[in-house]
Amino acid sequence: MKNTRPKLAVWKFASCDGCQLSLLDCEDELLAVAGAIEIAMFPEASSAMVEGPYDVSLVEGSITTPHDAERIHEVRAQSGTLITIGACATAGGIQALRNFADVEEFTRAVYASPEYIDTLGQSTPIADHVQVDFELRGCPIDKGQLLEVLSAFLNRRKPRIPSHSVCVECKRRGTVCVMVAQGSACLGPVTHAGCGALCPTYDRACFGCFGPTERANSASLTEWWRRELGVPEPDVGRAYHTFNTWAEPFRSAGDTKDTQR
Amino acid sequence: MHEAPEIHRPQPPTKPGCDRAKSSHQTQRRRGKIPDVTVVVARDSFDTLFAALARRGYECVGPTVRDGAIVYDRLRSPEDLPRGWTDEQAPGHYRLHRRNDEALFGYVVGPHSWKKFVFPPERRLWQLRRGDQGFERVDEPSAPPRYAFLGVRACELAALGIQDRVFAGGEYAEPHYRDTRAAALVIAVECTESAATCFCDSMNTGPGVDAGFDLALTEVLGDEHVFVARAGSDRGAEILAELPTRAATAAELDAARAGVENAADQQQRRIDPEALPELMAASYESPRWEQIAERCLSCANCTLACPTCFCSDVEDVSDLTGEHAERWRRWDSCFNPGFSYLYGGEVRKTTASRYRQWLTHKLGSWVAQFGSSGCVGCGRCITWCPVGIDLIEEVAQLRGAQS
Incomplete structure (x- = not known):
């Protein structure tokens, strides 16, 4: 019986570990996960590591070093289904802020011996390097969505991960629009759903953790922020320059005069 | 009783x-x-x-x-x-x-x-x-x-x-x-x-x-x-x-x-409901739709705030074990990606085509389908559009473009 369970591997690249911890965070469902899947390779959880190949790989983090740019190909080669988890793996993460600047200048400023630092000029998503079968968004990912993707994989069906805006989640919950009723600069209308409208439900504008929607019209949203809500120019740039800063159209929307160096 | x-x-x-x-x-x-x-x-x-x-x-x-x-x-x-x-x-x-x-x-x-x-x-x-x-x-x-x-x-x-x-x-x-x-x-x-x-x-x-x-x-x-x-x-x-x-x-x-x-x-905002089905039918190729799409976020707020919009999606989910499955119905919107998905792709890929679908249905083809306009004049779609797209103004523009 044990051998018939699909083998799961969890891989880490440049990231904070928050997304893979979502798997351990499953708590109530963790035993069911372990019953359905053999967690074969998950260094964060266990030092017992089973060799590949793996039926499904969860990949966290972005590619920021020459070493990782090679390693991701090895991961791809021994993975049946490759699912990226989180904003780093799907968009380059917060560390993609380096893409707008000179990374050597950073290493000179931060490290006493920058010659030991072997890093790339850009932080890039996994899909820039290898073929990805499914991208799960979020910073961090939603554990309910992770379970849904794993359930869909196990049952050989399409994951039910809606790609509409966060606004749809607000409206379904009955959350009052913080942009219309309070004038908050909310990224919800251009942000991919998945969090369940967490921030607006707690009276805070959306941070855009799940990245842009397919047809995100950030130019129109930003224009409204400037003209009607009076959002200062530096704040416009900062709003887009977060966890999904390298994902278009957040990339160009955040690249305002005030955020350019 | x-x-x-x-x-x-x-x-x-x-x-x-x-x-x-x-x-x-x-x-x-x-x-x-x-x-x-x-x-x-x-x-x-x-x-x-x-x-x-x-x-x-x-x-x-x-x-x-x-x-x-x-x-x-x-x-x-x-x-x-x-x-x-x-x-x-x-x-x-x-x-x-x-x-x-x-x-x-x-x-x-x-x-x-x-x-x-x-x-x-x-x-x-x-x-x-x-x-x-x-x-x-x-x-x-x-x-x-x-x-x-x-x-x-x-x-x-x-x-x-x-x-x-x-x-x-x-x-x-x-x-x-x-x-x-x-x-x-x-x-x-x-x-x-x-x-x-x-x-x-x-x-x-x-x-x-x-x-x-x-x-x-x-x-x-x-x-x-x-x-x-x-x-x-x-x-x-x-x-x-x-x-x-x-x-x-x-x-x-x-x-x-x-x-x-x-x-x-x-009330300052006015609309002529009798003339709308004809106007909507005549506006199908209007350049106005593309202009609206420059502002429209395709976020679906108008449809979800609308008291008559009735679209829903039906989704089946299963759990990890495959022993238990559920069918759910959720509010959907003609502005959502995937809403018009048929084999091979989406029928309405662009925001312009989605807005046109919504407005021409709401004010026009709804009459033939259900015997009345789909709009009741509550103004929710105007207020709750995050970028303030005004249905009354868009109708006026379509009318102006026609005459």
């Missing part, structure tokens, strides 16, 4: 709005048994009203202040009503302000509509469990919730009438909607003020009410804070009979009528 309630089906409006406002205080009775009187209920009698509703097993839902807006939620007592509040609305803009009186209904419609009760945003339709004999289907409980809707505005009565036709009007009724709607008691409140986004007068759906309610109230803030009240059904008449009432004075009737006329007169 009450007789089996029927679903109210307002006729497609034909009269100009001002006639409607005046006629709303003529007693129009749908059935003979209802006493033909207009009476006055004191503000202080709302406790008695709530008790009468509770005695009949109704869960009273209606307007209350939450998160900077007037939303629809459970009301435990008259204290939960937005006493002394009003709303300021404009394209993409909503704010609450204090009034200088104690009005209970001194505002118009907010982000919610009654559709969230009769057509819930998310609803599990059934479950499957794997058993010895294959899958066993577990249906949801069929007993509908028993709501008393307190504070239903004229445009919202029209919206409920439209949803009645959509969900329960044909041969194949949606059972949860049909049963919830039939069980619901409707207490309408006529508008005596309008927001800047209101245009019910020109849509012939308000601000006065003349059918489709169990009870109708008009708030009068004179020397005495009272409500002019009419029953619209036997159920409503029974409840009214339990409240302390007295005959309305001529002055009170005049004040109520003047309030409704005031609401109609305040």
Whole structure:
């Protein structure tokens, strides 16, 4: 019986570990996960590591070093289904802020011996390097969505991960629009759903953790922020320059005069 | 117990709005048994009203202040009503302000509509469990919730009438909607003020009410804070009979009528519903759609705030073990990616085509499909569009481009 369970591997690249911890965070469902899947390779959880190949790989983090740019190909080669988890793996993460600047200048400023630092000029998503079968968004990912993707994989069906805006989640919950009723600069209308409208439900504008929607019209949203809500120019740039800063159209929307160096 | 309630089906409006406002205080009775009187209920009698509703097993839902807006939620007592509040609305803009009186209904419609009760945003339709004999289907409980809707505005009565036709009007009724709607008691409140986004007068759906309610109230803030009240059904008449009432004075009737006329007169936004189907059909290739798409976020707020939009998605989910599956229905929108997905791709890929689909259906083809416009003039799509796209303005632009 044990051998018939699909083998799961969890891989880490440049990231904070928050997304893979979502798997351990499953708590109530963790035993069911372990019953359905053999967690074969998950260094964060266990030092017992089973060799590949793996039926499904969860990949966290972005590619920021020459070493990782090679390693991701090895991961791809021994993975049946490759699912990226989180904003780093799907968009380059917060560390993609380096893409707008000179990374050597950073290493000179931060490290006493920058010659030991072997890093790339850009932080890039996994899909820039290898073929990805499914991208799960979020910073961090939603554990309910992770379970849904794993359930869909196990049952050989399409994951039910809606790609509409966060606004749809607000409206379904009955959350009052913080942009219309309070004038908050909310990224919800251009942000991919998945969090369940967490921030607006707690009276805070959306941070855009799940990245842009397919047809995100950030130019129109930003224009409204400037003209009607009076959002200062530096704040416009900062709003887009977060966890999904390298994902278009957040990339160009955040690249305002005030955020350019 | 009450007789089996029927679903109210307002006729497609034909009269100009001002006639409607005046006629709303003529007693129009749908059935003979209802006493033909207009009476006055004191503000202080709302406790008695709530008790009468509770005695009949109704869960009273209606307007209350939450998160900077007037939303629809459970009301435990008259204290939960937005006493002394009003709303300021404009394209993409909503704010609450204090009034200088104690009005209970001194505002118009907010982000919610009654559709969230009769057509819930998310609803599990059934479950499957794997058993010895294959899958066993577990249906949801069929007993509908028993709501008393307190504070239903004229445009919202029209919206409920439209949803009645959509969900329960044909041969194949949606059972949860049909049963919830039939069980619901409707207490309408006529508008005596309008927001800047209101245009019910020109849509012939308000601000006065003349059918489709169990009870109708008009708030009068004179020397005495009272409500002019009419029953619209036997159920409503029974409840009214339990409240302390007295005959309305001529002055009170005049004040109520003047309030409704005031609401109609305040409306600056106007639209010509009769001409819209033709305009929509003629505007199919208008360059205006691309211009709207430059501003439209395709975020779906307009459709979800709209009290008549009825689109939903049905999704099947299974758990990790594959032993248990569920089917859910969720609010969807013609602006959502994947909404028009057929084999090979989306029928409407662009925002321009999605907005065109929404507006031409709402104002145009809806008439041929359901016998009335899909728009009731509530203005929610204007207020709750995050970038303030104004349906009235877009119609004017389409008309201007045509002539």
